[in-house]
Amino acid sequence: MSSELDARFLRACRRQPVDATPVWFMRQAGRYMPEYRRIRAHHSLLEIVERPELAAEVTLQPVHALGVDAAILFADILLPIVPMGLKLEFAQGEGPLIHNPVRTPEDVASLRELEAESDLGHVLEAIRLVRRELSGKPVPLIGFAGAPFTLASYVIEGGASRNYIHTKLLMHAQPQTWHALMDKLAQALTGYLLAQVRAGAQAVQLFDSWVGALSPQDYACYVLPYSQRILKAIQVTGTPVIHFGTGTATLLELMKQAGGDVIGLDWRLPLDQGRRLLGDDVAVQGNLDPVALFAPLPVLRQQVQDVLERAGGLPGHIFNLGHGILPHTPVEHVKAVVEMVHEITAQ
Amino acid sequence: MSSELDARFLRACRRQPVDATPVWFMRQAGRYMPEYRRIRAHHSLLEIVERPELAAEVTLQPVHALGVDAAILFADILLPIVPMGLKLEFAQGEGPLIHNPVRTPEDVASLRELEAESDLGHVLEAIRLVRRELSGKPVPLIGFAGAPFTLASYVIEGGASRNYIHTKLLMHAQPQTWHALMDKLAQALTGYLLAQVRAGAQAVQLFDSWVGALSPQDYACYVLPYSQRILKAIQVTGTPVIHFGTGTATLLELMKQAGGDVIGLDWRLPLDQGRRLLGDDVAVQGNLDPVALFAPLPVLRQQVQDVLERAGGLPGHIFNLGHGILPHTPVEHVKAVVEMVHEITAQ
Numbered sequence: 001m002s003s004e005l006d007a008r009f010l011r012a013c014r015r016q017p018v019d020a021t022p023v024w025f026m027r028q029a030g031r032y033m034p035e036y037r038r039i040r041a042h043h044s045l046l047e048i049v050e051r052p053e054l055a056a057e058v059t060l061q062p063v064h065a066l067g068v069d070a071a072i073l074f075a076d077i078l079l080p081i082v083p084m085g086l087k088l089e090f091a092q093g094e095g096p097l098i099h100n101p102v103r104t105p106e107d108v109a110s111l112r113e114l115e116a117e118s119d120l121g122h123v124l125e126a127i128r129l130v131r132r133e134l135s136g137k138p139v140p141l142i143g144f145a146g147a148p149f150t151l152a153s154y155v156i157e158g159g160a161s162r163n164y165i166h167t168k169l170l171m172h173a174q175p176q177t178w179h180a181l182m183d184k185l186a187q188a189l190t191g192y193l194l195a196q197v198r199a200g201a202q203a204v205q206l207f208d209s210w211v212g213a214l215s216p217q218d219y220a221c222y223v224l225p226y227s228q229r230i231l232k233a234i235q236v237t238g239t240p241v242i243h244f245g246t247g248t249a250t251l252l253e254l255m256k257q258a259g260g261d262v263i264g265l266d267w268r269l270p271l272d273q274g275r276r277l278l279g280d281d282v283a284v285q286g287n288l289d290p291v292a293l294f295a296p297l298p299v300l301r302q303q304v305q306d307v308l309e310r311a312g313g314l315p316g317h318i319f320n321l322g323h324g325i326l327p328h329t330p331v332e333h334v335k336a337v338v339e340m341v342h343e344i345t346a347q
Numbered sequence: 348m349s350s351e352l353d354a355r356f357l358r359a360c361r362r363q364p365v366d367a368t369p370v371w372f373m374r375q376a377g378r379y380m381p382e383y384r385r386i387r388a389h390h391s392l393l394e395i396v397e398r399p400e401l402a403a404e405v406t407l408q409p410v411h412a413l414g415v416d417a418a419i420l421f422a423d424i425l426l427p428i429v430p431m432g433l434k435l436e437f438a439q440g441e442g443p444l445i446h447n448p449v450r451t452p453e454d455v456a457s458l459r460e461l462e463a464e465s466d467l468g469h470v471l472e473a474i475r476l477v478r479r480e481l482s483g484k485p486v487p488l489i490g491f492a493g494a495p496f497t498l499a500s501y502v503i504e505g506g507a508s509r510n511y512i513h514t515k516l517l518m519h520a521q522p523q524t525w526h527a528l529m530d531k532l533a534q535a536l537t538g539y540l541l542a543q544v545r546a547g548a549q550a551v552q553l554f555d556s557w558v559g560a561l562s563p564q565d566y567a568c569y570v571l572p573y574s575q576r577i578l579k580a581i582q583v584t585g586t587p588v589i590h591f592g593t594g595t596a597t598l599l600e601l602m603k604q605a606g607g608d609v610i611g612l613d614w615r616l617p618l619d620q621g622r623r624l625l626g627d628d629v630a631v632q633g634n635l636d637p638v639a640l641f642a643p644l645p646v647l648r649q650q651v652q653d654v655l656e657r658a659g660g661l662p663g664h665i666f667n668l669g670h671g672i673l674p675h676t677p678v679e680h681v682k683a684v685v686e687m688v689h690e691i692t693a694q
Contacts, residue, residue, distance in 0.1 A: 172646045303519075
């Protein structure tokens with residue numbers, strides 16, 4: 001047990017010195033890996049996440065193949081909205097579609113409360129299986145959930161969006177409905193993340209992937225209180241929380257205020273500037289451009305080195321991308337980055 | 348002539364006091380307007396831009412319908428690449444497609460030099476027609492071009508992109524090829540914009556719409572010198588230049604260094620913060636969220652007021668959106684914003 005608490009990933013979350021900078025990748029399990037494609041050939045995405053033994057297997061694939069310092073549960077941020085009453089489909093090549101989007105007070109009122117233990121028991125069981133497999137290894141398991149804004153954007157738009165017209169319209173033109181929806185989402189997500197922690201997740205990440213579409217004014221008024229409620233509830237358990245978004249250069253101070261032991265940065269803000277902006281009472285995660293993984297190894301190495309130099313060798317840095325691994329990323333480059341980070345930062 | 352130089356739009360570009368804040372909208376001519384749809388029913392986009400009398404008519408539609416303080420030439424940022432040898436198609440619902448994308452040294456070498464006067468004479472003729480129509484009116488005409496990075500991203504990717512994989516890969520893995528391409532684009536765009544000025548454009552905007560995908564390091568090394576070359580060439584003519592991008596919170600200081608009398612801001616950075624960051628030796632343009640135009644008028648008015656309050660009544664503010672008008676935007680709301688801005692800021 002003590003070796004697990006001493007894992008460099010968890011130490012970095014707590015801004016403690018580490019023997020080498022920990023590294024993991026958002027979307028480290030997925031289509032770019034042949035092992036994953038072999039499983040996907042026989043099972044849909046929803047089948048994998050609904051069958052704990054498959055979800056656990058996929059979760060562990062990058063741990064074995066890449067040597068990353070943390071596992072992240074294989075799941076989808078949209079899972080909690082299904083038991084809440086939304087009709088979700090992963091359409092071929094189109095991303096997620098929600099057939100009954102939420103746009104009225106009645107739509108919000110009809111959302112069911114999430115009972116994580118019964119509604120998403122398969123996710124929690126996958127966590128238990130992964131923890132058993134990783135027992136005694138210095139590779140902690142990260143649980144996660146979508147943040148309320150990012151989930152709200154999907155359920156209001158009915159899928160992925162470019163301009164968030166319906167989302168922002170609900171926010172501004174029907175603020176009561178917006179707040180009611182965010183309240184329900186925050187409650188559901190708090191329960192879901194706490195259940196993940198009880199099942200064995202050793203850290204959790206809140207993905208506010210699309211929050212960069214908002215102005216700071218809108219974030220402060222319509223989003224911050226709900227993310228804050230979730231983050232505080234996790235932090236009282238002592239479990240480290242990573243608070244992540246993209247395109248957030250103008251939101252970072254508010255995101256820190258909302259909470260998180262670790263703030264995720266994308267590549268648009270150099271890591272040294274990000275640390276200066278955030279102060280030294282919070283750790284940072286990031287921030288290699290996912291596209292860098294396509295470059296020849298010497299070019300890739302330069303970019304990895306740049307990130308590490310900007311991190312400045314200070315405690316409290318978790319190496320990651322600025323966003324998830326892209327389809328068609330060469331696996332051997334991902335593996336090479338793990339080795340580079342460990343080699344360059346080894347004390 | 349003196350009345351035209353005194354137009355509030357041009358005065359604001361020069362940071363001179365104005366009788367009311369000037370307002371225009373990126374993509375103010377387009378599908379959201381019934382007048383435009385009537386013309387599009389009979390002509391393709393390329394037909395309109397290739398027939399000066401149609402392009403001029405469409406350019407003037409929002410001037411008549413909305414009362415904006417500037418006209419912007421109706422054209423497309425991709426026009427200059429066609430005579431350079433790229434096979435461009437505007438595919439139904441898919442946006443622009445380039446059938447022979449540029450990805451090798453040979454591709455770059457085979458690009459033709461642009462001769463703006465002969466290759467894009469129809470655009471210059473449209474400028475002359477619009478100027479004739481606006482003669483004596485205090486409504487200046489803005490010319491424009493895409494910035495070299497944004498154009499490079501289209502010609503390398505072969506169309507619009509989400510992650511700019513080929514673009515960034517060319518930049519990092521084949522820097523010589525990248526620089527050769529940017530050099531050719533910068534030369535073409537400088538000639539094109541200078542020709543627009545000679546034809547009568549009274550200000551020009553350089554659209555670096557997608558530059559926000561880059562880190563500041565990449566911008567400084569691979570983009571800034573080329574945008575700078577163009578911007579300096581225009582500025583020596585005394586014609587005001589607006590330098591625009593989106594998602595640029597971490598790039599603004601470098602964009603100012605590259606040049607421009609006016610820097611465009613999107614809604615992610617509050618206007619007062621943007622002005623503080625940029626200093627008072629440059630004007631700013633922006634920065635209402637285009638989605639705000641869908642909100643009920645009282646909500647829209649609050650947001651317009653917020654932008655104006657943050658502008659602080661100082662000289663050197665041009666009211667605009669943070670990006671182009673979206674399809675389906677209610678025309679009457681756009682018109683209402685023009686009236687609000689004039690009414691609220693009238694001295």
